Structures are given as C-alpha cells and as structure tokens.
Amino acid sequence: MPPTDKTQYCCPTSPLDVFSNLPENVIYEILMCLSFKDVVRTSVLSKKWRNIWCRLPELTLDETFWKTEKDLGSFTFYFTNTSPHILTLHSVPITKLTLCINCLETYPIEIDNLIFFLSENGIQHLLLRFPFTRRNPHELPSSLFTCLRLRHLTLENCLVLTPPVSFKGFDRLISLELRGVTISSKLLQSLISHSPLLEQLVLQILDISPGFIEISGPMLKSFDYTGHISCICLNNVPLLAKLSLTDSNLYYTGAAGECDIAKFFEPLSTLEHLHLDYLSVSRRVGEVPATIPFVLHSVKHLCLSGMYFDPLEVVTSALCWIRSFPNLQYMDIQVANFFHNVLAPKSLQVECFSNVTFNHLREVKSEGFRGTEPEMQLMELLLAKSPMLVRMFIKLYRPVEESARAKILAKLSKVKAASPKAELNIFLDKLIDPAPSDAVNEIPASFSDMTWNHLRSAKLEGITGIKPPMELIKLLLAKSSMLVRMLIQSNNGEEFAETRL
Amino acid sequence: MASTTETKQKKMLILKSADNDEFEIEESVGVQSETIKNLVEDGFTFVPLPNVYTKALIKIIDYLKKHANKTDSNDEEIKTFDKDFVNTTFDDLFELVSAANYLHISCLMNMLCQTIADRIKDKSPEAVRKIFHINCDYTPEEEAKIRKANAQAFEGQFDESLD
Numbered sequence: 001m002p003p004t005d006k007t008q009y010c011c012p013t014s015p016l017d018v019f020s021n022l023p024e025n026v027i028y029e030i031l032m033c034l035s036f037k038d039v040v041r042t043s044v045l046s047k048k049w050r051n052i053w054c055r056l057p058e059l060t061l062d063e064t065f066w067k068t069e070k071d072l073g074s075f076t077f078y079f080t081n082t083s084p085h086i087l088t089l090h091s092v093p094i095t096k097l098t099l100c101i102n103c104l105e106t107y108p109i110e111i112d113n114l115i116f117f118l119s120e121n122g123i124q125h126l127l128l129r130f131p132f133t134r135r136n137p138h139e140l141p142s143s144l145f146t147c148l149r150l151r152h153l154t155l156e157n158c159l160v161l162t163p164p165v166s167f168k169g170f171d172r173l174i175s176l177e178l179r180g181v182t183i184s185s186k187l188l189q190s191l192i193s194h195s196p197l198l199e200q201l202v203l204q205i206l207d208i209s210p211g212f213i214e215i216s217g218p219m220l221k222s223f224d225y226t227g228h229i230s231c232i233c234l235n236n237v238p239l240l241a242k243l244s245l246t247d248s249n250l251y252y253t254g255a256a257g258e259c260d261i262a263k264f265f266e267p268l269s270t271l272e273h274l275h276l277d278y279l280s281v282s283r284r285v286g287e288v289p290a291t292i293p294f295v296l297h298s299v300k301h302l303c304l305s306g307m308y309f310d311p312l313e314v315v316t317s318a319l320c321w322i323r324s325f326p327n328l329q330y331m332d333i334q335v336a337n338f339f340h341n342v343l344a345p346k347s348l349q350v351e352c353f354s355n356v357t358f359n360h361l362r363e364v365k366s367e368g369f370r371g372t373e374p375e376m377q378l379m380e381l382l383l384a385k386s387p388m389l390v391r392m393f394i395k396l397y398r399p400v401e402e403s404a405r406a407k408i409l410a411k412l413s414k415v416k417a418a419s420p421k422a423e424l425n426i427f428l429d430k431l432i433d434p435a436p437s438d439a440v441n442e443i444p445a446s447f448s449d450m451t452w453n454h455l456r457s458a459k460l461e462g463i464t465g466i467k468p469p470m471e472l473i474k475l476l477l478a479k480s481s482m483l484v485r486m487l488i489q490s491n492n493g494e495e496f497a498e499t500r501l
Numbered sequence: 502m503a504s505t506t507e508t509k510q511k512k513m514l515i516l517k518s519a520d521n522d523e524f525e526i527e528e529s530v531g532v533q534s535e536t537i538k539n540l541v542e543d544g545f546t547f548v549p550l551p552n553v554y555t556k557a558l559i560k561i562i563d564y565l566k567k568h569a570n571k572t573d574s575n576d577e578e579i580k581t582f583d584k585d586f587v588n589t590t591f592d593d594l595f596e597l598v599s600a601a602n603y604l605h606i607s608c609l610m611n612m613l614c615q616t617i618a619d620r621i622k623d624k625s626p627e628a629v630r631k632i633f634h635i636n637c638d639y640t641p642e643e644e645a646k647i648r649k650a651n652a653q654a655f656e657g658q659f660d661e662s663l664d
Contacts, residue, residue, distance in 0.1 A: 017633055017635050018592065018633070019595065020633070022599060023602055026598055026599065029610065032614075037654050040654035041626055041651075041654045044626045045637065046630075047638050047639060
C-alpha cells in the first residue's frame with residue numbers, strides 16, 4: 001500500500017500517527033463518546049479529520065455546545081443559528097439523537113424542523129429532554145409520530161398531543177421512557193398498545209387524566225413506574241420480569257377494576273424482580289394483611305425501599321411479602337427513616353415461625369439499619385431460617401454509634417445461623433465522631449459473659465481505630481471458637497485482614 | 502489452575518498471534534469474541550489472528566478469562582480489573598482497540614473507546630495534535646476558515662496538557 005502520509009515515510013524516526021490511521025468505525029466509536037463540541041473541534045486537526053464529524057450517525061446536542069465561558073447568547077439564539085448548519089452538513093442519516101436543554105426562554109421553531117428532518121431520515125433512537133416548567137410545557141410537533149423507525153424513545157418535560165389520524169403506532173419501538181410528560185391516559189394507553197414490540201417501559205408521570213391506565217404489552221419485560229396515578233392495571237403482560245412501583249399511592253387493581261392486591265399480582269407469573277416502596281406497599285392496601293393471599297414462585301429479587309415511620313410496619317410487611325415468594329434469593333430493605341423504637345411483638349419471634357424456612361434466600365441487604373428491636377428480630381429470623389444464606393449485609397444508619405454497632409454485631413452473632421456459609425457484614429460508610437470517652441470501657445464490660453459459638457465470618461468496615469471497635473475485635477477473636485475469617489477495613493480504605501482458624 | 506483431567510474435558514482452542522505465538526484457551530472464554538465464535542461455529546479449533554500482536558493478545562486473553570468468570574459476587578473485582586486494564590499508554594490503548602475491533606468484543610471495545618475519549622475530552626486541537634503526532638496539513642488560511650465556520654466549538658478555555 002502506498003504511504004498516505006509523506007512525513008511518516010520520509011522520517012522513519014518520527015512517531016506514527018496511530019489515531020488517524022485507526023479503522024474509520026473505531027474513530028466513530030471514540031468520537032461518539034465525546035460531546036458535540038469536542039467532536040466538531042476535530043475538524044481542524046488535519047485534512048483527513050475535516051469532515052469526519054459530519055459522518056457520525058449519533059449526535060448529542062447538550063448544554064456544553066451552547067454554553068461558553070462568556071455566555072452571552074441564549075440557547076434559542078445558538079440553536080436557531082447552528083441547527084440548520086448541522087443538518088445541511090451532515091452527510092449520513094442520524095440514527096441516534098440526544099437533545100438536552102436545561103434552560104429555554106422561547107421555544108425555537110428549529111426544534112420542530114429538526115424533528116421533522118430526523119423523521120424523514122429514519123431516526124431510530126431519540127432522546128428529547130426539556131427543562132421542567134410548571135405550566136405550558138412545550139408541545140411536540142406531529143412529525144414525532146412519523147418517526148416510524150424508532151426503536152428507543154425518551155421524552156422529558158413536554159406535551160404530547162393527539163397524533164394524526166393516520167398514525168398506527170410505532171411498530172419497531174422497544175423502549176419507551178416518559179418523564180414529566182403531559183399526556184392523556186387515552187393516548188398513553190394507545191401508544192403502549194400500538195407498540196407491539198415494546199419491552200421496556202419507564203413512566204414517571206405524576207398525574208394523568210383520567211386517573212386510570214391499563215397497560216397491556218405482549219412483549220413487555222420491564223415496567224418502572226413512579227408517580228401518583230392511583231389505578232394501574234397490568235393486563236396481558238405474559239413476559240413481565242421486572243416491576244418497580246415507587247412513590248405511588250396505588251390502588252392495586254385487578255382486571256375487573258376492583259382494588260385487590262392478589263388480583264393485581266397473581267397474573268404476573270413471570271415476575272423475577274420486584275421493587276416496591278413504602279407508599280406503594282401500605283398506603284392503599286390499607287393494613288398489610290399478615291399473609292398476602294397469593295404466591296409467586298418466579299420472584300427471586302425483592303427490594304423494599306423508602307420504608308419509614310414505623311419499624312414494626314416495615315418488618316411485618318417485609319415478612320408477609322417474603323412468604324408470598326417462596327423462591328426468593330435476594331432481599332434488599334432500604335430504610336429511609338425511623339422515628340422511634342418500638343418493642344417487637346411476640347409474633348415476630350423465631351419460635352413463631354417454626355413451620356417456615358426461606359429455602360432459597362442467599363443474600364439479605366439492609367440499608368439505613370438502626371438496630372431497633374423489630375429490625376433485629378427480622379434479621380435474627382432470616383439468619384435462623386435461611387439454610388442457603390451466603391451473605392447478610394447491614395449498612396448502618398450513619399449516626400449509629402460504634403458501641404451500638406458492636407452490640408448489633410454481638411447480638412446477631414449469637415444466632416445460630418441455619419446456613420453453614422452465612423457471612424455477616426456490618427458496614428458503616430463514613431467516619432462518625434469518635435465515641436465519647438465514657439463509652440470506651442462499655443463493650444468489654446457488658447459482653448464479658450458472652451461467647452459466640454456460631455460466628456464463622458465477620459467483616460467490619462469503616463473501623464476508625466478508636467478504642468471501642470478495637471476492643472470489640474479483640475473480644476470477637478477471643479470468644480468466637482468457630483471463627484474462620486475476619487476482615488477488617490479501616491476507615492481510610494486501608495485494608496488489613498486477620499485470619500484465625 | 503485447572504487439573505489436567507479437567508483440561509481434557511473442556512473444549513480448547515488455539516489462538517495464533519501475528520508474531521506466530523500460540524495460546525491455548527477454553528472455547529467458552531474465546532467465544533466472547535464474535536470473530537472467534539463464528540470460526541468455532543464453522544468447526545475451527547485453530548484460529549490465526551493475523552491482525553493481533555502477541556502483546557495485545559496476552560492482555561485480551563486476560564480480559565476474556567476474567568469476564569468469562571463473571572458471577573453475582575465478583576462485580577467489584579471485575580471493576581477493579583477493568584480499571585487497571587485501561588490504565589496504560591495511548592499506544593497500548595490504540596493497539597488494544599484495533600484488536601478488540603478485529604475480534605468483535607463489544608464490551609471491551611466500548612470500554613476502550615470511552616477511555617480514549619475521556620482522555621481527550623476538553624483538549625485543545627493543538628494538544629490533541631501533539632499527543633497523537635497528527636501532522637497538520639492545513640495552510641494557516643484554511644485552518645482559520647474552518648475555525649470560523651464552526652466558531653462555537655472553539656469558544657472557551659481548553660485543556661492544553663499532554664497527558
């Protein structure tokens with residue numbers, strides 16, 4: 001092959017320009033990771049680079065392009081001037097476009113022109129993010145509905161009105177994400193039901209009128225909903241594997257339209273991941289019943305988040321959900337806020353669950369843990385009743401003191417874990433203030449009569465090196481006859497491990 | 502290390518680099534590369550790679566082995582591995598990205614492209630030219646014309662460092 005670059009040929013000592021000589025598709029891949037401004041600047045590198053940016057099939061137009069140090073102009077001004085320029089220069093169809101606008105005083109007509117241009121050129125992946133406005137969200141042009149090759153569509157903070165009569169749906173659409181979009185429930189339902197390939201649906205819609213949506217998606221695998229629509233009905237979702245309902249005062253509505261938690265969940269026989277938050281769990285179901293009258297064998301991951309106010313409620317609802325999912329493997333409880341400590345009732349004690357085992361539970365994670373009695377009982381119960389448990393990971397609520405942590409660990413270590421492999425991790429992610437000096441001798445004194453006959457593995461993170469945790473470590477080493485492994489991670493990330501067999 | 506009996510049971514492949522070095526790997530590790538996968542599906546167990554040099558191939562085999570053993574619990578370990586993997590010179594990164602492109606290993610390709618992009622973002626054209634030894638063949642007039650046409654892209658402060 002003849003040399004393309006004379007300097008390289010004539011001066012064998014000068015280093016090669018490897019970047020320019022990469023395969024063109026690799027150069028595109030690299031440039032597509034950069035902001036549009038960075039990309040356009042490559043045009044000046046050398047003649048070879050002059051038009052490379054015009055051949056990129058994916059464009060990201062965001063604030064970085066319009067904002068400069070001496071930000072004189074506005075988005076509208078810049079967009080009006082540059083977007084026609086970009087479109088005329090672009091020599092390949094744009095398959096993916098991301099347009100992010102953080103601040104917009106007037107809506108430039110060029111945005112509509114841009115969408116029209118994209119619809120004519122077979123856009124496949126479109127993301128339009130407008131700034132949040134309380135009233136008068138920007139209305140999208142009807143040319144949106146002629147982007148018939150769309151596979152991924154994300155819209156934020158805009159208004160979607162009725163499509164033209166000729167619109168028959170996006171028959172290639174795989175994922176649809178609507179955040180803060182104003183749309184009627186009728187149009188939303190029809191958009192979803194006329195996208196026969198839809199696999200992923202994310203809705204973050206505070207309210208909708210009328211406040212009822214029925215979602216049917218023969219290919220739908222994942223549905224993530226955040227908002228206040230009170231009635232959602234999942235109908236004909238035979239492949240749904242992931243469901244997340246958060247911040248929603250939801251009435252669980254069955255196909256017949258009545259509020260019934262069993263009717264809502266029972267048809268979801270393929271569900272594997274379920275994420276619920278406090279509001280979705282208890283507000284509208286009323287009192288969570290002691291057992292929920294349905295069983296889903298497919299659920300493997302359960303996440304309960306934003307649990308707050310009443311630790312007892314958290315624990316009872318966690319327990320009643322876990323009983324409905326006999327094959328659960330991973331459980332994640334994120335506690336947002338506890339206001340008070342309460343005594344756990346007798347009904348939570350291990351002895352009351354003699355007929356229950358959680359045979360598949362492998363991992364339990366709890367964040368924002370404060371060591372209240374109901375929480376402790378839940379953890380004890382899970383340790384005692386889960387023969388397959390591999391790891392229990394407890395992340396403490398930050399202000400919990402080191403001495404309290406020692407107590408939590410000590411208490412949990414006393415439980416006879418059903419699983420021979422169970423590993424207990426107590427984790428604190430930030431330095432807390434050193435405990436007051438009167439706490440120093442507390443641990444050895446209050447635990448001097450204890451032995452931990454079942455503790456096999458302990459991991460302590462965020463250790464500050466002050467006296468109470470050091471005492472705890474000594475104590476654990478001295479009194480745990482079954483201890484196999486202890487891993488200690490100090491607060492500044494330095495790791496030192498001690499193993500004792 | 503796998504015991505010899507295990508090695509016999511597992512299907513193995515031989516990869517040959519552009520410098521004629523041969524490497525034996527498990528088939529399940531190799532097929533993460535689309536290029537190798539297609540050859541394996543056609544019945545090949547000996548795969549010559551005329552575009553991949555030994556130095557890059559050793560690193561890539563390391564990567565494939567690590568990622569073939571992905572489980573639910575070694576997430577952190579893999580992240581650390583990846584971070585170390587891309588912590589190298591531009592020359593190595595380009596060598597690796599060409600190899601990953603030839604072998605069609607998309608996750609590696611994405612990671613390398615992102616790494617290269619992160620290192621050149623916000624840099625001035627002069628700095629980019631120097632780092633990559635790009636010979637500017639524009640006349641000063643031509644260059645000024647291009648800068649003017651896309652003036653917005655050249656406004657502001659840029660990173661002049663060469664690392």
